Amino acid sequence: MGINIKGLTKNYGAQVALNQVSFSIKKGEVVGLLGPNGAGKSTLMKSVTGAILPDDGDVLVDEFSVIKQPIETKKRIGFLLENNPLYYDMYVREYLKFVANIREEKKERIEEVIEKVGLIPESHKKIGQLSKGYKQRVGLAQAILSNPDILILDEPTNGLDPNQILEIREVIREIGKSKTVILSTHIMQEVEALCSRVILLNKGNIVSDSPIEEFKGQYKSLEDAFYQLTQSK
Numbered sequence: 001m002g003i004n005i006k007g008l009t010k011n012y013g014a015q016v017a018l019n020q021v022s023f024s025i026k027k028g029e030v031v032g033l034l035g036p037n038g039a040g041k042s043t044l045m046k047s048v049t050g051a052i053l054p055d056d057g058d059v060l061v062d063e064f065s066v067i068k069q070p071i072e073t074k075k076r077i078g079f080l081l082e083n084n085p086l087y088y089d090m091y092v093r094e095y096l097k098f099v100a101n102i103r104e105e106k107k108e109r110i111e112e113v114i115e116k117v118g119l120i121p122e123s124h125k126k127i128g129q130l131s132k133g134y135k136q137r138v139g140l141a142q143a144i145l146s147n148p149d150i151l152i153l154d155e156p157t158n159g160l161d162p163n164q165i166l167e168i169r170e171v172i173r174e175i176g177k178s179k180t181v182i183l184s185t186h187i188m189q190e191v192e193a194l195c196s197r198v199i200l201l202n203k204g205n206i207v208s209d210s211p212i213e214e215f216k217g218q219y220k221s222l223e224d225a226f227y228q229l230t231q232s233k
């Protein structure tokens, strides 16, 4: 059970985005996916969700292949990918109803997720009228709507103010108690606050994969570990 990533490779022309990346995640783990800009984090997350197809390798979600059984894997994964694509002209509830219809979820679930992500005070607005933080909450709400076992979150607090960062983090911490989570971020405090394990990517390769305490290990800080492990490799 969980996620098993096997030899995942993706090239964009001559650009190697992922080079034979393999690791597995046990049910219930919250994994921080770190790496410099262009390391391959988003490509990895998109491959796990099935949003893009790898050139080689596979991802197994429970026993199902993202490539061969995409319907089964998609049922188990909720995701918030980079840029959080939303329909700005729709009202919050209208959008969540639209998503619920597609996924054949009960309507009651809409109010549950609105409450869970702290959207109640802004839920009467159009998505385009919301602040970034509340747009992120709408993204999180759609990600958890079907109550998936696995959540993939690509820089979920990117661009938010410090208060919203803390609030969204709290929402993720709460959700993370009962789910398998892969979370990418450039904020080290976020990793410290939420993750039990850190996977560090650099130029499409895993350069470190360990429990967070071990990752910090001999370094002065998480930032220092990140810096040392991604220099000239």
Ligand SMILES: Nc1ncnc2c1ncn2[C@@H]1O[C@H](COP(=O)(O)OP(=O)(O)OP(=O)(O)O)[C@@H](O)[C@H]1O
Binding pocket: 012, 015, 016, 017, 035, 036, 037, 038, 039, 040, 041, 042, 043, 044
């Ligand atoms: N659609 C695409 N077409 C061409 N090249 C791409 C495409 N998507 C990603 N790449 C390239 O693949 C590499 C990995 O990109 P990716 O977005 O996965 O990195 P990242 O670790 O998420 O970076 P960031 O921290 O900046 O978001 C980069 O060199 C990027 O330019």
